[in-house]
Amino acid sequence: MQIKEGTAAVVTGAAGGMGRSVALALADRGVRVVVADVDQNEADLVAQEIRDLGGDAIGQAVDVTDLAQVKNLAAVARERYGDTQILVNNAGVTLRPFRASWDTSYDDYRWVMEVNFWGVLHGYRAFVPAMLDAPGQKHIVNTSSMATTANSAGHSAYNVSKAAVDALSLTTRKEFEGRGIGVSILHPGAVRTRIVTSERLRAAAEQSANRGVKPWSDYVIRAVDPIADAKPAAGPVDTDDPDVPSEWSQYITPAATGWLVVRGIELDLPHILTHPWPEAAIDARASDLKHGLPDYSGWQTRNVRNQQPLKISQQLRGAHHP
Numbered sequence: 336m337q338i339k340e341g342t343a344a345v346v347t348g349a350a351g352g353m354g355r356s357v358a359l360a361l362a363d364r365g366v367r368v369v370v371a372d373v374d375q376n377e378a379d380l381v382a383q384e385i386r387d388l389g390g391d392a393i394g395q396a397v398d399v400t401d402l403a404q405v406k407n408l409a410a411v412a413r414e415r416y417g418d419t420q421i422l423v424n425n426a427g428v429t430l431r432p433f434r435a436s437w438d439t440s441y442d443d444y445r446w447v448m449e450v451n452f453w454g455v456l457h458g459y460r461a462f463v464p465a466m467l468d469a470p471g472q473k474h475i476v477n478t479s480s481m482a483t484t485a486n487s488a489g490h491s492a493y494n495v496s497k498a499a500v501d502a503l504s505l506t507t508r509k510e511f512e513g514r515g516i517g518v519s520i521l522h523p524g525a526v527r528t529r530i531v532t533s534e535r536l537r538a539a540a541e542q543s544a545n546r547g548v549k550p551w552s553d554y555v556i557r558a559v560d561p562i563a564d565a566k567p568a569a570g571p572v573d574t575d576d577p578d579v580p581s582e583w584s585q586y587i588t589p590a591a592t593g594w595l596v597v598r599g600i601e602l603d604l605p606h607i608l609t610h611p612w613p614e615a616a617i618d619a620r621a622s623d624l625k626h627g628l629p630d631y632s633g634w635q636t637r638n639v640r641n642q643q644p645l646k647i648s649q650q651l652r653g654a655h656h657p
């Protein structure tokens with residue numbers, strides 16, 4: 336969509352990190368932004384920052400895991416700026432340390448899914464009906480991760496939640512065809528934000544640090560995992576230019592993300608990446624899929640309906656191993 340001056344946007348998880356970067360980049364294009372976050376104080380500060388720069392923004396508290404609060408966010412945005420034309424479902428959390436999928440508690444899975452997936456779904460429930468009715472072009476950006484291609488070991492709850500975001504995004508991209516709403520997936524690589532300390536947002540008793548979680552590193556039987564061993568958020572920046580990465584695992588600042596998202600909205604890109612992608616991972620997935628393609632060249636289509644399952648499976652085996 337064309338981003339015009341006065342366009343109205345809502346960005347969740349906008350009190351810091353990449354959400355703040357997106358809010359700033361949109362505001363720089365004259366977009367009026369609702370800076371939404373579970374951290375109201377920080378959200379207000381980002382909104383103030385935008386106003387100080389000459390833009391138009393308000394801060395709004397929202398816990399995206401609560402549909403009623405997300406509906407309230409939609410109502411506040413409508414009252415202040417009219418129809419929401421750009422929705423950025425960006426709020427997200429992660430677990431530290433990494434842990435084995437079979438050792439990750441159901442509460443951990445639930446918490447990550449509730450924020451990362453249900454938070455996005457609540458965004459759809461609260462905003463999409465009005466967006467469909469509103470005139471002109473609209474756009475939704477859902478923040479996923481490079482994790483959905485790399486699927487690092489020890490990060491299952493996060494990977495699963497972001498895979499769900501990918502599926503919802505790609506499904507709705509098709510459902511919205513001809514209905515005036517574009518959908519993009521933001522896949523950040525390693526970006527130096529507070530995400531690694533997300534568990535600060537959980538009750539103390541639920542935080543991994545207070546539960547003696549066995550880290551994935553205890554299980555590792557091979558070489559180092561670049562994500563599991565990533566440097567802490569406050570550590571030194573490992574590139575000459577902290578805003579521009581050369582690899583997906585190289586930590587950068589969130590500064591460029593906002594511009595990439597603005598560009599992605601304008602070009603209606605299905606996927607927006609912050610890092611040069613691990614081409615090897617993409618190629619490996621494509622290659623794995625291709626290897627799974629069946630060869631039906633020996634398949635006899637006549638009388639298939641009358642055959643017993645055993646015969647069918649024999650025939651399939653025959654097709655693969657003539």
Ligand SMILES: NC(=O)c1ccc[n+]([C@@H]2O[C@H](COP(=O)([O-])OP(=O)(O)OC[C@H]3O[C@@H](n4cnc5c(N)ncnc54)[C@H](O)[C@@H]3O)[C@@H](O)[C@H]2O)c1
Nearest residue numbers: 348351352353373398399426427480523525526528529530
């Ligand atoms: N930083 C990375 O390396 C990285 C990589 C891939 C994907 N991501 C994704 O990028 C998005 C932004 O994260 P970030 O890295 O900027 O981290 P961040 O911690 O700076 O930003 C996330 C924001 O979400 C907010 N939030 C958390 N739970 C919430 C809730 N229930 N309701 C409303 N707001 C909530 C937090 O307060 C925070 O301001 C997340 O979805 C994250 O999963 C980050």
